[in-house]
Amino acid sequence: MSDRMNNVISNVVIETIEKLVFMFASPYDPENSTGEDPGTGVSVSFKGPFSGTLGMKVSGEVLSEIAANMLGVDDEGEITIEDKKDALKETINIICGNILPAIAGKQAVFDIDAPEIIKEGEDIKGNDGEELVSDLKFSLDEGRCDLVLFIKGKIPELDE
Amino acid sequence: MALNILVVDDSAVMRKMIIKTMGMCGLPIGEIKQAKNGMEGLKKLEKNWIDIVMLDINMPVMNGEEMIDEMLKDPEIKNIPVIVISTEGSSTRIDRLKKKGAGFIKKPFTPEMIRDTIYELTGVGEDDE
Numbered sequence: 001m002s003d004r005m006n007n008v009i010s011n012v013v014i015e016t017i018e019k020l021v022f023m024f025a026s027p028y029d030p031e032n033s034t035g036e037d038p039g040t041g042v043s044v045s046f047k048g049p050f051s052g053t054l055g056m057k058v059s060g061e062v063l064s065e066i067a068a069n070m071l072g073v074d075d076e077g078e079i080t081i082e083d084k085k086d087a088l089k090e091t092i093n094i095i096c097g098n099i100l101p102a103i104a105g106k107q108a109v110f111d112i113d114a115p116e117i118i119k120e121g122e123d124i125k126g127n128d129g130e131e132l133v134s135d136l137k138f139s140l141d142e143g144r145c146d147l148v149l150f151i152k153g154k155i156p157e158l159d160e
Numbered sequence: 161m162a163l164n165i166l167v168v169d170d171s172a173v174m175r176k177m178i179i180k181t182m183g184m185c186g187l188p189i190g191e192i193k194q195a196k197n198g199m200e201g202l203k204k205l206e207k208n209w210i211d212i213v214m215l216d217i218n219m220p221v222m223n224g225e226e227m228i229d230e231m232l233k234d235p236e237i238k239n240i241p242v243i244v245i246s247t248e249g250s251s252t253r254i255d256r257l258k259k260k261g262a263g264f265i266k267k268p269f270t271p272e273m274i275r276d277t278i279y280e281l282t283g284v285g286e287d288d289e
Contacts, residue, residue, distance in 0.1 A: 071176050
């Protein structure tokens with residue numbers, strides 16, 4: 001796993017989360033986190049100059065806050081399970097759409113599949129032939145978000 | 161002039177988010193209609209007076225670019241301004257959409273991005289009543 005790849009992805013995730021759901025993300029610090037382990041997961045596959053899968057798992061409080069902030073509601077009772085899943089799918093879709101040009105260049109054309117929710121307790125896996133190239137953990141407010149990227153094909157070399 | 165707006169996105173949460181953000185732009189908003197794919201969007205355009213379409217690209221049944229292509233074939237609706245709001249990051253695809261006359265906003269977006277793009281395409285801004 002390349003440090004440069006991790007840095008690029010980390011910066012994109014932090015910026016996207018902040019702009020999209022107004023949550024402050026930072027690299028995970030276990031000593032300063034009171035949050036539960038991530039449980040709810042989502043993944044999205046893509047094809048283009050290289051193919052791959054981006055997966056994300058978040059803890060319960062993060063999932064609720066993402067949905068509440070996207071919908072602009074204060075009362076979490078107004079948010080359905082479907083809203084939460086939909087919000088998580090949109091979040092990974094947007095993160096993926098921002099990571100790909102950052103690592104492959106703005107000219108590269110990718111087709112991004114519809115995101116899929118991963119069953120509770122299941123690990124996020126890449127498709128056949130895809131290799132893990134990034135495995136990052138973030139603190140989001142008091143919760144946690146884990147992100148993995150699998151790639152098949154030539155892994156892009158990032159500029160300095 | 162209040163703008164009647166059609167929001168086309170397969171995500172109900174994203175449609176609500178776009179509508180909420182448009183409400184923060186200070187623009188005169190009239191009626192808001194929603195559709196969850198391009199096919200539904202075209203049906204809404206047949207039945208309603210719409211001033212601007214806010215359109216996602218990756219959707220099932222009929223995607224956003226296909227909807228733009230269908231709109232351009234129909235003299236009744238081909239001049240309705242379209243703003244694509246998408247995760248699309250490829251400048252190749254974005255340029256292709258712009259050549260078809262669409263504005264483009266990349267997700268995640270801000271109220272200012274929506275306000276400025278609507279102004280560019282329609283000339284309607286915060287000062288219009």
